[in-house]
Amino acid sequence: MRIRIEGHDLPGRPGAPQAEQLRLGGVHVGVQRKSEVVGRVPVHEERAVWELEVGTREVDGLIDVGGPWVHGRPGARFLYLSWGAVDGESFAMFRRAKLLFGDIPGPLLREAIGSGRVLVGRLGLTEADGGPRCARVRPPDLIWELE
Numbered sequence: 001m002r003i004r005i006e007g008h009d010l011p012g013r014p015g016a017p018q019a020e021q022l023r024l025g026g027v028h029v030g031v032q033r034k035s036e037v038v039g040r041v042p043v044h045e046e047r048a049v050w051e052l053e054v055g056t057r058e059v060d061g062l063i064d065v066g067g068p069w070v071h072g073r074p075g076a077r078f079l080y081l082s083w084g085a086v087d088g089e090s091f092a093m094f095r096r097a098k099l100l101f102g103d104i105p106g107p108l109l110r111e112a113i114g115s116g117r118v119l120v121g122r123l124g125l126t127e128a129d130g131g132p133r134c135a136r137v138r139p140p141d142l143i144w145e146l147e
Contacts, residue, residue, distance in 0.1 A: 001065070002051070006048075006121070008125065011130060018129075026042075032082045042086075052079070076102065079099040080099075119146060121144050123137055123141055123142040
């Protein structure tokens with residue numbers, strides 16, 4: 001199944017409350033693939049987009065997802081968006097956001113698998129205090145649709 005995560009309103013955009021501090025700290029956000037954070041995007045960009053391929057299988061009438069992008073145990077699978085400071089090639093992670101597959105409506109998930117269409121998750125990447133979005137991100141802060 002193909003998934004695209006689209007992040008907007010990054011916390012380093014001009015005028016955001018913590019923008020200067022985050023930009024000076026070299027903060028980036030990326031998607032976690034196993035233990036590595038890839039597709040890193042600086043916080044001052046307008047948007048961040050990641051394209052992923054995840055495996056799916058049916059287990060006892062339920063859909064289970066897997067692959068290097070997927071974390072968690074069966075029934076509690078999720079994707080990580082990870083925040084960290086970049087210095088040269090090093091990435092020092094300090095915060096993560098969880099996007100749980102269990103928050104995707106079952107019929108939408110089944111249609112994504114059966115139709116071959118892309119499952120798109122859209123979310124703002126700034127918390128109310130102006131910092132990077134972290135912890136579990138749930139609807140309505142995360143919108144899932146098919147394209």
